[in-house]
Amino acid sequence: MSIFRKKNKKVSAHAAINYKGKLLTDKTPFAVTESFKTLRTNLLYTTGQSNCPVYGVTSTYQNSGKSLISANLAIAFSMLEKKVLLLDADMRRPVQHRCFDLPNKKGTSELFSGLATIDEVVQRVERYPFLEIITAGNIPPNPQELLAGENAHKCFEQFKDRYDLIIVDLPPTSMVSDSVAVSAMVTGYLYVIRSGEDDTVGVKRTIDFMEQMNCRVLGTVLNGVDLKTGKYYGRKGKNYQYYRRNGDTAD
Numbered sequence: 001m002s003i004f005r006k007k008n009k010k011v012s013a014h015a016a017i018n019y020k021g022k023l024l025t026d027k028t029p030f031a032v033t034e035s036f037k038t039l040r041t042n043l044l045y046t047t048g049q050s051n052c053p054v055y056g057v058t059s060t061y062q063n064s065g066k067s068l069i070s071a072n073l074a075i076a077f078s079m080l081e082k083k084v085l086l087l088d089a090d091m092r093r094p095v096q097h098r099c100f101d102l103p104n105k106k107g108t109s110e111l112f113s114g115l116a117t118i119d120e121v122v123q124r125v126e127r128y129p130f131l132e133i134i135t136a137g138n139i140p141p142n143p144q145e146l147l148a149g150e151n152a153h154k155c156f157e158q159f160k161d162r163y164d165l166i167i168v169d170l171p172p173t174s175m176v177s178d179s180v181a182v183s184a185m186v187t188g189y190l191y192v193i194r195s196g197e198d199d200t201v202g203v204k205r206t207i208d209f210m211e212q213m214n215c216r217v218l219g220t221v222l223n224g225v226d227l228k229t230g231k232y233y234g235r236k237g238k239n240y241q242y243y244r245r246n247g248d249t250a251d
């Protein structure tokens with residue numbers, strides 16, 4: 001499956017990738033901030049008393065808004081004065097350094113390759129004191145192996161001593177194994193759908209695939225809904241359904 005939506009002209013609307021002014025601040029419109037607070041609450045309910053939950057954010061295609069949602073969700077959690085780590089694990093198409101205007105000389109790829117320590121890669125931004133960020137670093141030849149490797153496991157164990165909560169910005173699932181590779185370290189996945197762009201078939205196929213791979217999908221985020229009208233559209237005019245794993249409970 002391609003990471004790009006098939007014959008979807010609208011993707012070009014996001015060709016000019018831009019994160020400026022899209023991070024939560026005290027100037028963000030109320031409805032947007034509230035959406036992230038609601039998402040935050042729902043996730044906390046879903047994972048209950050989990051010690052340092054790890055939320056992986058993924059989608060079927062690129063440009064669904066995974067990275068922006070990861071960043072804003074991490075900010076929303078940090079506003080609760082929880083120590084939050086935002087890990088850019090999309091080593092093929094890293095963006096968190098652009099969201100937060102940070103250097104990206106060393107990051108996840110160096111950490112998971114054993115070329116750098118956590119202290120050497122962690123970065124902070126003044127505006128969000130409870131948030132720490134690990135940018136993706138240099139693009140490695142083998143992201144999937146790095147994500148599933150022993151070093152990554154060890155790092156996640158160490159993260160759990162340092163943080164209350166971790167958000168992992170993942171590649172799209174159509175890069176098949178990259179996002180699934182971290183499943184052993186992820187408490188649950190948040191699955192992002194871009195309103196008006198992602199097709200129902202692609203979405204359903206991904207959710208089914210993730211279930212087969214025993215990935216726990218905690219919930220979906222429908223990104224890009226018109227807040228004034230509340231309208232959202234699927235391709236060919238079909239509305240999306242919300243997917244939930246059979247047997248999932250709220251505990």
Ligand SMILES: Nc1ncnc2c1ncn2[C@@H]1O[C@H](COP(=O)(O)OP(=O)(O)O)[C@@H](O)[C@H]1O
Pocket residue numbers: 014016017018019022059061062063064065066067068069095223224225
């Ligand atoms: N709800 C939204 N409103 C406005 N712009 C958005 C929204 N979600 C994402 N974007 C923009 O779309 C582009 C792609 O988002 P990104 O988070 O990088 O997607 P992904 O990580 O899924 O590839 C970026 O320019 C981002 O700022």
Ligand SMILES: [Mg+2]
Pocket residue numbers: 066067068090093095169170
């Ligand atoms: Mg991304």
